[in-house]
Amino acid sequence: MSGREVLLRAEGVGKRFGGFVALQDVDLELRAGERLGLIGPNGSGKSTFVNCLSGDFAAHDGRVVLAGQALDGLKPHRRARLGLARTFQLPQPFASLSVLENVRVPLLFGDSPAEATSRAMECLEEVELAGKAARLPRELTQVEQRRLELARAIAPRPRLLIADEAMAGLSHAEVDQILALLRRLNAAGTAVIMIEHIMRAVTEFSERLMVFVAGRKVAEGAPRVVLALPEVEEAYLGRQ
Amino acid sequence: MSATALPAPAAPARPRHLSYWLGAALLAAALLVALRLIGNEYGWYAGYFVLQYVVLAAAWNILGGYAGYVNFGAAGFMATGTYTAVVLYEALGLGVIPGILGAAVTAGLLGLGTGYLTLRLRGVYFSIATLCLAVVLQTLVVNWDYVGGSRGAYVIRPMTMPGFVSYGEYIFAVMLALAVIAVGIGRTVELSRLGRGLQAIRDNERAAEAVGVPTLRLKLIATTLSGALMGVAGAPLPFYAGYVNPDGAFNLAYAVNTIAMPLIGGAGTWLGPVIGAVLLATLQQAATVTISSALNLWIVGWMLVLFVALAPRGILGWFRKR
Numbered sequence: 001m002s003g004r005e006v007l008l009r010a011e012g013v014g015k016r017f018g019g020f021v022a023l024q025d026v027d028l029e030l031r032a033g034e035r036l037g038l039i040g041p042n043g044s045g046k047s048t049f050v051n052c053l054s055g056d057f058a059a060h061d062g063r064v065v066l067a068g069q070a071l072d073g074l075k076p077h078r079r080a081r082l083g084l085a086r087t088f089q090l091p092q093p094f095a096s097l098s099v100l101e102n103v104r105v106p107l108l109f110g111d112s113p114a115e116a117t118s119r120a121m122e123c124l125e126e127v128e129l130a131g132k133a134a135r136l137p138r139e140l141t142q143v144e145q146r147r148l149e150l151a152r153a154i155a156p157r158p159r160l161l162i163a164d165e166a167m168a169g170l171s172h173a174e175v176d177q178i179l180a181l182l183r184r185l186n187a188a189g190t191a192v193i194m195i196e197h198i199m200r201a202v203t204e205f206s207e208r209l210m211v212f213v214a215g216r217k218v219a220e221g222a223p224r225v226v227l228a229l230p231e232v233e234e235a236y237l238g239r240q
Numbered sequence: 241m242s243a244t245a246l247p248a249p250a251a252p253a254r255p256r257h258l259s260y261w262l263g264a265a266l267l268a269a270a271l272l273v274a275l276r277l278i279g280n281e282y283g284w285y286a287g288y289f290v291l292q293y294v295v296l297a298a299a300w301n302i303l304g305g306y307a308g309y310v311n312f313g314a315a316g317f318m319a320t321g322t323y324t325a326v327v328l329y330e331a332l333g334l335g336v337i338p339g340i341l342g343a344a345v346t347a348g349l350l351g352l353g354t355g356y357l358t359l360r361l362r363g364v365y366f367s368i369a370t371l372c373l374a375v376v377l378q379t380l381v382v383n384w385d386y387v388g389g390s391r392g393a394y395v396i397r398p399m400t401m402p403g404f405v406s407y408g409e410y411i412f413a414v415m416l417a418l419a420v421i422a423v424g425i426g427r428t429v430e431l432s433r434l435g436r437g438l439q440a441i442r443d444n445e446r447a448a449e450a451v452g453v454p455t456l457r458l459k460l461i462a463t464t465l466s467g468a469l470m471g472v473a474g475a476p477l478p479f480y481a482g483y484v485n486p487d488g489a490f491n492l493a494y495a496v497n498t499i500a501m502p503l504i505g506g507a508g509t510w511l512g513p514v515i516g517a518v519l520l521a522t523l524q525q526a527a528t529v530t531i532s533s534a535l536n537l538w539i540v541g542w543m544l545v546l547f548v549a550l551a552p553r554g555i556l557g558w559f560r561k562r
Contacts, residue, residue: 054450080452088450094443096508097436105440106451108433152451 004031007067007191008053008084008160014061015048022048023215025061030193032159035186037206037223038195041235044212046195047089050162053193054086055079067159080106085158089165091145093137093152100124100133103152110156123151127181143174147181154185161185162193167201175201203227211235260427264420272413276405284408288480290521291415292473296494297501297513298422299469302429303462304499305507308442309359310367314470314498316374319489320347321471323381326393326478330386336414336479343475344468351467355460362445371495378490392485395478411480418476422469427510429465438462439508470498493537497521500540504547506556515555 008030015023023045030036038046052059055076064071071079094102103123107116124130127147129140137145146166153161163182167175179201186192196202202209203223211219211226213235219226226232275283296314303309311317324346325339334342358369382390401410429435437458440448449455478484497520505516520543527535551558 056446056450075454075456076449077452077454080450086450088447092444092447094440094447096443097439101436105436105448105453108436109452109454113433156452 004033006030007032007034009065010049010053010062011064012062013049013052013059013064015045015052015057016060021215023052023059026212026217028210028217030160030191032191033186033189034191035205035207036191036193037202037209038193038212039197039199039202039209040212044235045215046212047164048215049212050086050164050193050195053079054084054162080156080158081110083157083159084162085153085156085160086162087146087149087153087164087166089168091137091142091149093145093148095137097137098133099129099135099137099140099148102137102148103155106152106156120151120155123155126154126184127151143170143177146170146174146178150178150181150185154190158190160191160193162195164195165197166194167196167198179205199227257424257428257431260424261420264424268416268420272409272416275412276409279405281406281408284406284412286525288408288412288415288476289525290518291412291419292477293497293501293517293521294419294514295415295422295473296470296498297505297517298419298426298510299466299473300498301426301502301507301510301513302438302469303459303466305502305509305513306429306435306438306442307459307462309362309459309462310499311370311466312367312495312499313354313370313372313374315490315492315494316370316377317347317350317467317470318474318477318494318498319374319377319381319486320350320467321474322477322484322489323387324471325475326387326395326484329395329478330393336411336476339479340414340418340472340475343471347471347474348464348468350471351463351465352460354467355463359456359459359463374490374495378486381486381489388485390486392483392488393478394483397479397482407479411476414476415480418472422472423510423514425465425469426513429462430510434458434461442508493540496537496540497524500544502554504543504554506554509556512554512556519555 006029008028010026010028013023013026026049040046048057051057053064055071055074066082066084069082094105100120103120104116107119111119121130121133124133127150129144129147129151132140137148140148150166167178170178175198182192182205194202194205206223208221209223209226210217211232218231218235219229275287296318300311300314304311321343324343328334328339328342354370354373358366361369381387387393398407401407404410404413437453440453441455441458445455501516501520502513504520505514506512520540523539524536527539547554
C-alpha cells in the first residue's frame with residue numbers, strides 16, 4: 001500500500017454547529033485504490049467528516065486535498081467532477097426519473113448524450129440493474145436502490161468513492177452482494193472509504209480502520225489491531 | 241459480473257425538434273386563418289387572453305415545473321415586461337416588437353438577480369421571496385411618475401397594421417408567435433440536459449449536487465429564462481389594452497393563474513401548461529362574457545381544489561400510467 005500515491009489528504013479538519021464541536025482536528029491520508037473503514041458510535045463524527053470531504057458541509061478548520069488539488073471552498077459538484085463520489089445513508093434517488101436516467105444525469109454534464117447512455121448502461125450492468133433500466137426507483141427493492149445509488153456514484157469513474165452506510169438495513173446475503181460490488185469497484189482502481197456499523201462488513205472489507213469517538217480520531221490502523229485496542233473497545237462497549 | 245443477455249437498453253429517444261416547430265407553425269397558421277374566417281374582433285381579444293397565459297404558464301413551468309421552485313411573483317415579472325414596453329414607447333416611441341425584446345432583457349436580468357438573491361432559499365421561503373419581489377416592484381411603479389404612477393399610462397396603438405385585418409389581429413398574431421416560441425423553449429429545456437438537471441434538482445437537490453450537477457448554475461439559467469419569458473408575455477399588454485395601470489399589470493389573477501394552469505395541466509411537462517392555460521383561460525373568458533369576470537378566481541380556486549383532490553399530477557398525469 002505504501003507504494004501507491006497519496007490520493008486524498010485531510011489535515012486538521014474541524015466542524016462546529018453553533019457551540020457544539022462535531023469534529024476536531026482530524027487528519028487522513030488515503031492512497032489511490034485503498035480501502036478505508038470509518039467506524040465509531042452514532043454521533044461520533046464519521047458522517048460529519050465525510051460531509052466535510054464531499055463539500056456538503058464547509059469545514060471550519062483544516063484543509064482537504066484530492067490528487068494535488070485543494071478542495072477548500074469548492075462546491076460538492078466541483079468535487080464530484082474532480083473524482084470524489086459519495087452515497088448517502090438513506091438512498092436518495094431522483095424519484096421521477098427512470099433508473100437509467102438516474103445514472104445518466106451525472107454523465108450528461110461531461111459526456112455527450114450517447115456516451116452518457118452507453119456508460120450508464122455499463123454501470124447498470126455492473127450493479128445488475130440493466131434489466132430494470134426503464135423502471136422508476138420506487139419500483140426497486142431496498143438493496144436494488146442501494147445498488148442504483150452506487151451505480152450513479154461510480155458512473156463518472158470517480159477516483160474515490162465514499163460509501164456512507166451503504167449496507168444499513170440489508171440482510172446478511174444483501175450485505176454480501178454490496179460488499180462484492182464494492183470489492184469489484186475497488187479492484188478496478190477506485191479507492192473506497194466505507195462508513196459502516198456492520199462490523200463484519202467493515203472489517204472484512206477494509207485494509208485500514210479509522211475510529212471516531214466524540215468528534216475525534218482515536219485510533220487508526222489494521223482492523224485486527226485497531227479492534228483490539230482498549231479505547232476502541234471502551235467506545236463500543238463502555239468502561240468495564 | 242452480469243454476463244447474462246440484457247434487454248434492449250431503454251435509451252432516451254432523440255428529441256424531434258423540427259416536428260414540433262413545423263407542427264406548431266401549422267397549428268398557429270390554422271388558428272389564425274380560422275379566426276380570420278370567423279371575422280369577429282372578440283376572437284382576437286379572447287385568443288390573446290388565452291395565449292398570454294400559455295406563455296406565462298410555459299415560462300413558470302421552467303422553474304416551477306422542472307426544478308420545483310414555486311414562483312409566486314409571476315405578476316411582477318410580467319409587469320416588468322409591460323412597463324419596459326411602456327418606457328420604450330414613452331422614451332423612444334418604439335412599438336410592440338422592440339418592447340418585447342426589451343422586456344425579455346429586463347425581465348431576464350430581473351430573473352437572474354432574483355435567482356442570485358433567493359435561490360439559497362427553498363420551498364415556501366423561496367415562494368415568499370418572489371411574492372415580496374412583486375410587491376416591491378408594484379410599489380416602485382406606483383411611485384414612478386414617468387410611467388404614470390398609480391394613474392397608469394396610455395399607449396396609442398395604431399388603427400391598422402399592413403397585412404392584417406386589424407391591429408387586434410396583429411397583436412393576437414404576435415402573442416400566438418410568442419406562445420409557440422415559449423412552449424418550444426420549454427420543450428427544448430425539458431428534452432435537454434438542462435431539463436434533466438432541473439428535474440434532478442426538483443427530486444433531490446443535495447443528491448444532484450453530490451453527483452456533479454451544477455445546481456446553482458442551472459437554477460440561475462432557469463430563473464433567467466423563466467423571467468424573460470414572463471416579461472415577454474407582459475410586453476404586448478399596453479398595445480393590446482391601450483392603457484395599463486399598476487393594479488392591472490400586477491393583478492393577483494396573473495400570479496394565481498400562472499401557478500394554477502401548469503398544475504392543472506401537468507407541471508414538469510411542456511404540454512401540461514398549454515393544456516392548463518387553454519382550459520382555464522377559456523373557462524374564465526366564457527364566465528366573463530356569460531356571467532361575470534368576478535367569477536374568474538372563483539373558478540381557478542375550485543379547479544385547483546378539484547385537481548389537488550382527484551388528479552394531483554394534473555391532466556397529463558391522470559392519463560399517464562405512472
